[in-house]
Amino acid sequence: xxxxxxxxxxxxxxxxxxxxxxxxxxxxxxxxxxxxxxxxxxxxxxxxxxxxxxxxxxxxxxxxxxxxxxxxxxxxxxxxxxxxxxxxxxxxxxxxxxxxxxxxxxxxxxxxxxxxxxxxxxxxxxxxxxxxxxxxxxxxxxxxxxxxxxxxxxxxxxxxxxxxxxxxxxxxxxxxxxxxxxxxxxxxxxxxxxxxxxxxxxxxxxxxxxxxxxxxxxxxxxxxxxxxxxxxxxxxxxxxxxxxxxxxxxxxxxxxxxxxxxxxxxxxxxxxxxxxxxxxxxxxxxxxxxxxxxxxxxxxxxxxxxxxxxxxxxxxxxxxxxxxxxxxxxxxxxxxxxxxxxxxxxxxxxxxxxxxxxxxxxxxxxxxxxxxxxxxxxxxxxxxx
Amino acid sequence: xxxxxxxxxxxxxxxxxxxxxxxxxxxxxxxxxxxxxxxxxxxxxxxxxxxxxxxxxxxxxxxxxxxxxxxxxxxxxxxxxxxxxxxxxxxxxxxxxxxxxxxxxxxxxxxxxxxxxxxxxxxxxxxxxxxxxxxxxxxxxxxxxxxxxxxxxxxxxxxxxxxxxxxxxxxxxxxxxxxxxxxxxxxxxxxxxxxxxxxxxxxxxxxxxxxxxxxxxxxxxxxxxxxxxxxxxxxxxxxxxxxxxxxxxxxxxxxxxxxxxxxxxxxxxxxxxxxxxxxxxxxxxxxxxxxxxxxxxxxxxxxxxxxxxxxxxxxxxxxxxxxxxxxxxxxxxxxxxxxxxxxxxxxxxxxxxxxxxxxxxxxxxxxxxxxxxxxxxxxxxxxxx
Numbered sequence: 218x219x220x221x222x223x224x225x226x227x228x229x230x231x232x233x234x235x236x237x238x239x240x241x242x243x244x245x246x247x248x249x250x251x252x253x254x255x256x257x258x259x260x261x262x263x264x265x266x267x268x269x270x271x272x273x274x275x276x277x278x279x280x281x282x283x284x285x286x287x288x289x290x291x292x293x294x295x296x297x298x299x300x301x302x303x304x305x306x307x308x309x310x311x312x313x314x315x316x317x318x319x320x321x322x323x324x325x326x327x328x329x330x331x332x333x334x335x336x337x338x339x340x341x342x343x344x345x346x347x348x349x350x351x352x353x354x355x356x357x358x359x360x361x362x363x364x365x366x367x368x369x370x371x372x373x374x375x376x377x378x379x380x381x382x383x384x385x386x387x388x389x390x391x392x393x394x395x396x397x398x399x400x401x402x403x404x405x406x407x408x409x410x411x412x413x414x415x416x417x418x419x420x421x422x423x424x425x426x427x428x429x430x431x432x433x434x435x436x437x438x439x440x441x442x443x444x445x446x447x448x449x450x451x452x453x454x455x456x457x458x459x460x461x462x463x464x465x466x467x468x469x470x471x472x473x474x475x476x477x478x479x480x481x482x483x484x485x486x487x488x489x490x491x492x493x494x495x496x497x498x499x500x501x502x503x504x505x506x507x508x509x510x511x512x513x514x515x516x517x518x519x520x521x522x523x524x525x526x527x528x529x530x531x532x533x534x535x536x537x538x539x540x541x542x543x544x545x546x547x548x549x550x551x552x553x554x555x556x557x558x559x560x561x562x563x564x565x566x567x568x569x570x571x572x573x574x575x576x577x578x579x580x581x582x583x584x585x586x587x588x589x590x591x592x593x594x595x596x597x598x599x600x601x602x
Numbered sequence: 603x604x605x606x607x608x609x610x611x612x613x614x615x616x617x618x619x620x621x622x623x624x625x626x627x628x629x630x631x632x633x634x635x636x637x638x639x640x641x642x643x644x645x646x647x648x649x650x651x652x653x654x655x656x657x658x659x660x661x662x663x664x665x666x667x668x669x670x671x672x673x674x675x676x677x678x679x680x681x682x683x684x685x686x687x688x689x690x691x692x693x694x695x696x697x698x699x700x701x702x703x704x705x706x707x708x709x710x711x712x713x714x715x716x717x718x719x720x721x722x723x724x725x726x727x728x729x730x731x732x733x734x735x736x737x738x739x740x741x742x743x744x745x746x747x748x749x750x751x752x753x754x755x756x757x758x759x760x761x762x763x764x765x766x767x768x769x770x771x772x773x774x775x776x777x778x779x780x781x782x783x784x785x786x787x788x789x790x791x792x793x794x795x796x797x798x799x800x801x802x803x804x805x806x807x808x809x810x811x812x813x814x815x816x817x818x819x820x821x822x823x824x825x826x827x828x829x830x831x832x833x834x835x836x837x838x839x840x841x842x843x844x845x846x847x848x849x850x851x852x853x854x855x856x857x858x859x860x861x862x863x864x865x866x867x868x869x870x871x872x873x874x875x876x877x878x879x880x881x882x883x884x885x886x887x888x889x890x891x892x893x894x895x896x897x898x899x900x901x902x903x904x905x906x907x908x909x910x911x912x913x914x915x916x917x918x919x920x921x922x923x924x925x926x927x928x929x930x931x932x933x934x935x936x937x938x939x940x941x942x943x944x945x946x947x948x949x950x951x952x953x954x955x956x957x958x959x960x961x962x963x964x965x966x967x968x969x970x971x972x973x974x975x976x977x978x979x980x981x982x983x984x985x986x987x
Contacts, residue, residue, distance in 0.1 A: 566656070
């Protein structure tokens with residue numbers, strides 16, 4: 218590492234320690250002046266009032282070196298916007314959103330990351346899978362299936378690290394041997410939730426990574442989960458809500474994803490399940506697209522025109538191509554009792570001349586036959602033994 | 603009954619026997635000339651070619667008197683468009699649809715009805731509940747619940763007479779003591795399906811009715827179910843598809859309902875259930891509104907502005923009204939370990955002056971308290987014992 222690079226990392230580490238994300242004024246100040254000059258200005262209190270409001274409470278915290286050492290000790294590195302693997306294109310959505318009037322949002326100042334640091338590559342084609350902590354077996358099964366199916370189609374999976382849907386999505390992606398990203402609402406060293414420490418280790422050991430904008434030691438807090446959700450939304454092309462109650466973080470992520478111009482998808486479930494009520498509400502409100510399979514997710518989230526589901530996939534019947542009068546004639550016949558064309562005409566209400574033209578055509582199609590005692594219907598494929 | 607009335611009934615009985623529904627040319631001819639003159643013209647073969655095509659095969663069937671006698675013998679009557687209880691307003695949709703280019707559709711020429719003949723009244727506020735014959739327990743439970751809930755809100759339920767969703771909807775409506783209409787695809791005397799003869803008797807015995815445009819003795823046939831579906835759609839303000847496979851008659855009814863300008867609703871279910879796939883497809887294609895409860899059905903199907911669900915029905919939290927900085931301050935506190943305002947400022951990133959203003963406000967709201975060793979968070983309602 219060159220002294221210049223170290224100086225940059227120290228500046229970014231300091232800045233991300235002194236402001237509680239998101240810090241839109243500080244972010245703008247850093248873009249304007251560069252990280253190092255911005256850090257100096259913050260340390261010396263020479264910043265505009267809106268920036269000072271964001272950093273005033275913590276500007277005395279000079280922990281940059283200690284934070285970098287702590288990161289090094291735990292195998293994490295600080296990914297900064299100046300790095301080629303910074304997910305620049307994904308985070309451009311924050312600028313667009315701010316221009317469109319979204320308030321209090323901003324790209325992170327830096328990201329602590331453990332696992333594969335190739336974030337720009339892994340998020341080039343990514344889908345986030347989110348939902349309730351207290352998921353049902355139905356929801357967990359689907360999340361795992363989607364995680365598995367998405368990596369099989371070349372997508373990276375993005376989620377949080379909670380129990381329930383988040384964990385199931387990661388497990389499915391890992392089982393599929395693909396990349397999955399876990400975005401935390403606390404420092405990477407906090408070990409939250411405790412029951413997922415092993416899972417997060419597996420995520421890091423695979424193609425994916427665990428990441429957070431919060432410095433080492435930052436405890437999780439409710440507002441941090443909400444703020445973290447913007448990163449899950451931004452890092453993916455679309456967000457699937459698998460299960461969500463009427464009030465849930467997953468719905469919050471969906472709202473942010475929509476603000477960022479991402480595709481929002483929701484999975485339906487039993488209307489008797491409170492865990493699907495949030496999904497149904499998103500669908501009722503027209504805020505999400507209904508998806509029921511990985512194929513549908515890939516179609517909705519992927520680049521336009523890619524991953525289209527072939528239209529042929531519907532079941533067919535022998536009588537599918539028949540016109541209305543042909544169907545009436547066909548239905549007027551019995552598989553066993555033969556009927557004359559006259560009888561068929563009266564039964565079906567189709568004029569005799571029409572019946573006389575239709576019966577041979579149906580015979581040619583293999584649907585009816587001339588029996589000893591008149592015309593009979595041939596059994597349908599599904600009825601044949 | 604006056605001789606004039608009898609003559610009218612005989613004419614309508616004859617006309618509905620000689621044409622297989624729907625017979626749009628004959629229907630137009632009858633509107634133009636009146637039922638009795640139209641019947642004479644058909645009998646004598648003095649009709650335009652398009653009408654002749656609809657009646658030619660059966661115009662020799664002179665069964666009007668026999669049909670009226672058969673109807674009388676089974677306790678049914680022939681309801682005709684000239685009667686005040688003809689559901690004129692509902693059936694006006696057929697004219698609008700035809701004007702909008704819908705082909706091969708028409709109001710029925712007459713309706714055989716058993717039970718309450720007050721059809722104009724019972725369909726003034728009606729919802730049809732349709733779905734698969736081979737329904738799941740989930741689907742049947744919901745159909746019964748909707749049937750019960752809809753009559754409780756003053757709606758009449760409309761459905762077919764099949765096993766599965768149809769039967770469950772009727773049973774729910776009957777249990778609620780309300781009116782339910784079963785529309786058959788065969789003659790009222792055919793007794794199809796056999797396992798629902800008792801249920802249909804109960805429908806007739808209550809506030810509702812069993813009805814059909816098919817003369818006595820007409821056997822069920824697949825095309826008749828599809829044609830019958832237009833009456834289910836037309837007789838109601840909206841159609842709810844509770845469960846439907848990707849190919850199903852219920853989806854057909856939904857399509858007709860849309861053509862008739864009715865509200866189409868679909869109930870989601872597990873994506874793992876093939877019986878909900880048709881519902882999900884309707885929702886994905888934007889052809890139906892997602893509904894999960896009777897209240898939502900009533901809101902969607904009822905007159906605009908009626909039956910609105912009060913917006914308040916969402917769960918609330920103690921911290922719901924808090925602004926972003928207030929929430930951050932609240933979250934920075936612990937229920938047990940006290941903290942000074944300074945500590946809270948660093949932890950939350952909120953400037954000290956802000957923290958000093960926010961803490962007393964939170965105390966006033968009962969969310970935080972001044973403890974012996976500093977500020978503490980008070981336990982949330984749900985956490986209190």
